[in-house]
Amino acid sequence: MIKKITSTTIAALTMLTMFSSNAVYAQSDKNVDSKKEQAIVNVDKLNIRSGPSTSDDIIGGFELDDEVDLISIKDGWYKIELEDGKVAWTNGQYITLDGEVSAKKLNVRTGPSVLYDIVEFKEKEDKVKIIKAEENGWYEIELNDGKTGYVCGKYIETEAKNLHDYSDLYNVATKSSKSQSSSSNKSTNSKKTYTSSSSKKKSSSNAVTTMTVSATAYAGDGITATGTIPKPGRTIAVDPRVIPYGTRVYIPALGGTYIAEDCGGGIKGNKIDIFMSSEAKCNSWGVRNIEIQILK
Structure with missing residues (x-):
C-alpha cells in the first residue's frame, strides 16, 4: 500500500534539499577562492613545456580560449599549474591576462624600452589587458583605440608574481638620460x-x-x-x-x-x-x- 505524503513531509524534504545545495555552493566558492590567476590562451594551439625554454620538452598543450592557472611570470615565460597539481611553462606571447597599474602615472610607449616614444599615459588602478610578456620584463597591452603599446611590467600588478629582475631598467634609463643630456649640451x-x-x-x-x-x-x-x-x-x-x-x-x-x-x-x-x-x-x-x- 502506498502511503500518502503529507505537507509536513514535503516541507522537511524541501529544507533538506536547500541545506544540501548550500553545502555544495559553499564548497564551490571555496574552490574559486583558492584558484590562481586566470589567463586565457589566445592562439589555436599552445604547447606547454617542462621548463622555461623552447629547448625544454613539450609535455602537453592548450587550445584557443582555454583558461590557464598562472603562478608566476619571468623573462617572457609563464609558470602555470596543471589540473594534477604539476607545473609547466609556456611562452608569454600566447597568453592574455588582466593587470592593474600600481604607479601614479605610467608611460605607455611604442616599444618595450624607455628609449621608445611615449604614446599615452596610464594612471594608478587603471585596468590593462596584457597580450604579450616580453623577455625584458615589459608588457604589450591593448589600448582603447584597439592598437597596442608597451609598459614596464614592474608597475603592473597581477595575481601571478612577476619575478623579472628590473635592476637593468635603471641602467637603460641612466644611459638614455646621459645621451640626451650630452646631445642637448652640444646643441646649446x-x-x-x-x-x-x-x-x-x-x-x-x-x-x-x-x-x-x-x-x-x-x-x-x-x-x-x-x-x-x-x-x-x-x-x-x-x-x-x-x-x-x-x-x-x-x-x-x-x-x-x-x-x-x-x-x-x-x-x-x-x-x-x-x-x-x-x-x-x-x-x-x-x-x-x-x-x-x-x-x-
Whole structure:
C-alpha cells in the first residue's frame, strides 16, 4: 500500500534539499577562492613545456580560449599549474591576462624600452589587458583605440608574481638620460648641471623669466618622459610647449632648483607637477598657485 505524503513531509524534504545545495555552493566558492590567476590562451594551439625554454620538452598543450592557472611570470615565460597539481611553462606571447597599474602615472610607449616614444599615459588602478610578456620584463597591452603599446611590467600588478629582475631598467634609463643630456649640451653649446643643495637659494639671481603656475604634486615609481628616474627635489612634470624639457626651474616656495624632465596628461599650459617622495607629502601639498623662475 502506498502511503500518502503529507505537507509536513514535503516541507522537511524541501529544507533538506536547500541545506544540501548550500553545502555544495559553499564548497564551490571555496574552490574559486583558492584558484590562481586566470589567463586565457589566445592562439589555436599552445604547447606547454617542462621548463622555461623552447629547448625544454613539450609535455602537453592548450587550445584557443582555454583558461590557464598562472603562478608566476619571468623573462617572457609563464609558470602555470596543471589540473594534477604539476607545473609547466609556456611562452608569454600566447597568453592574455588582466593587470592593474600600481604607479601614479605610467608611460605607455611604442616599444618595450624607455628609449621608445611615449604614446599615452596610464594612471594608478587603471585596468590593462596584457597580450604579450616580453623577455625584458615589459608588457604589450591593448589600448582603447584597439592598437597596442608597451609598459614596464614592474608597475603592473597581477595575481601571478612577476619575478623579472628590473635592476637593468635603471641602467637603460641612466644611459638614455646621459645621451640626451650630452646631445642637448652640444646643441646649446652650454653646460647644464644639477644644482647642489648648497647653491639652490642663489639660483634666483639667474632667473630669465618669472611666471605664476598652478602646482600639484605626484609620487610613485616610473620613468619620466625624458627617460630618467624621477627624484624628489629634482623632477617636475611640465607642458613642454611652455617649459621645454631640460629647463632648470627655481621654486621659491620650496627653496630649490628643479629640472623639467617629465610631463602628464593633465599638465597643460601654466601648470607643473612636482615629484615628491610619498603620497602623504603630495596630499599635504595639494594644489597651489605659486611663482617660479625659469633659469638661464
